[in-house]
Amino acid sequence: MVQYEEQFTLEWEFDRLVPVSSSQVALAAATLCGTQFKNIEFDFEVEESVLATVRKFTRGEVDAVPTPDAPRPLLHDGNVLSFSGGFDSFSAWRLMPESSHLVSLDFGGWFEREADFFQDFDTLVVSTNMRSMPTLRTPLTRNHWSFMAVGAILTARHFNVKHHSFGSILGESLSSSARPVPTLPVLEALGFKEAGYARGLTEVGTASVILRSDPSRVVDSLRSLSGPRDRKIFRKTALSEVVAKKIGVAVDLPKLDYSRSPQIKFGDDYASSLSALYCLGQGRGDSIEGLFESVPEEARKIGDELSLDFMEKINWDAYSGFPSSLQEGLWSKFAKFRLEPYGERDWAELSIVRDYLSRAYSAAHAAPSV
Incomplete structure (x- = not known):
């Protein structure tokens, strides 16, 4: 288990006005905990259902000021992509509906080259120091890969859409039969369903x-x-x-x-x-x-x-579980970019x-x- 002796401050700064609830902050923090902490304490209000999600996700004892769940807003049938600007997320964006939203994490420092590129796009940028806290060698982001979803978690109420996408593709997953891609619990708690556009x-x-x-x-x-x-x-x-x-x-x-x-x-x-x-x-x-x-x-x-x-x-097997309401649009994009499904050979x-x-x-x- 990880233990930090010193105190440090995590920062998330948005390039525009974005409403963020304390429960969203708890979910974002959970991605940085992973399963590495026995005890997690939030000194602010967290909705009861979110507390349950954080406890299950982190497998730790989680204390907070519990509060009843707030009424959930009606989500629009849209998409948000966690966008880095690299080939994988770039191609996912081109396969998504034209009205899709982008959210990007600006980690600063060594990752400045990413921000220099994705800021040319219409993306909501969240600047953060979480890849250097508490140190560059021991960042909290090492605890679980889901930190890549922090931008989507913190902007969920701003975009208010049903579907989230990572730029995941067929990498090592090609080595085994495809399985449906589950939605991360920390995203599911906000009403998201995962839609992996480039997964195949x-x-x-x-x-x-x-x-x-x-x-x-x-x-x-x-x-x-x-x-x-x-x-x-x-x-x-x-x-x-x-x-x-x-x-x-x-x-x-x-x-x-x-x-x-x-x-x-x-x-x-x-x-x-x-x-x-x-x-x-x-x-x-x-x-x-x-x-x-x-x-x-x-x-x-x-x-x-x-x-x-x-x-x-x-x-096409990699799209098992892909939202049915989005399949027609995805298939039309495949045709646009001359991508065909596997044949027998x-x-x-x-x-x-x-x-x-x-x-x-x-x-x-x-x-x-x-």
Whole structure:
């Protein structure tokens, strides 16, 4: 369990007037607690149903000034996206209804590059120090990934809509059969239902969406999502280059210097290895091989023998549980961006890739022989 001896102040500042209840603050704080605290105390009023949610979510003893639940407002049939400006959330936004709202977290410091990019959009910005409290090395955000929903939690009454979206895509989740995506309890308590618009796409699919919709913003989005040595920017730049050429979109991408990115074992990072297989399949292994210590012959064989076109398509199984009222609009956006669902050959190739990457991961993590 985590224990902090010193006191510190969490800050959330909005770029416009936003009504926030004390119960919303409790839910936002719960994301920063995760399950790391035995005792949590709020010295303000918290609605009884929210208290129950916080107790269940944090699995801790939670004390507050309980108050009866306030009447719930009538929610509009709209959407809000937790928007970072990176490829994944950018593509999710382009797949959403035009009237959708954006909310972004400005963490300052190292993450300033994100804010520099997303502030060009019509997004409600919440500036916060929560990624540096109590210290940069031990931030509260390490306790649970749900801190990414804090912006949506604190602006829930401002937007007053039914659906929330993260920019989640098919990453490591591609390694297993898709399951319905549950709504986070801290969001569900405010009436949200999760709608993962990009959940059925790989990084190839998200690159395709952005290249077709906003080619002029591709480079700035790439620069916003990671530091210059982070393998993510190398991987996504390589994919953008390959996809842009395939779909006939002209974009001036930066040249990659792989000496600036530490090399990894093939299979160690699922997303990078999956992307490498796609590039190999497109005859462009040279665009991404620099990320790895070496590329196994079996990976090259898979690239030679399979089309790997499934990575350009939609895994419709990933949309199990997607709100039915939104499906027609989502399907029309798929058609707009020329995204097709998997066919029989795609499922067969996916099975081969899953099996290979599972073995490659095990090999990358095997103990060295003595």
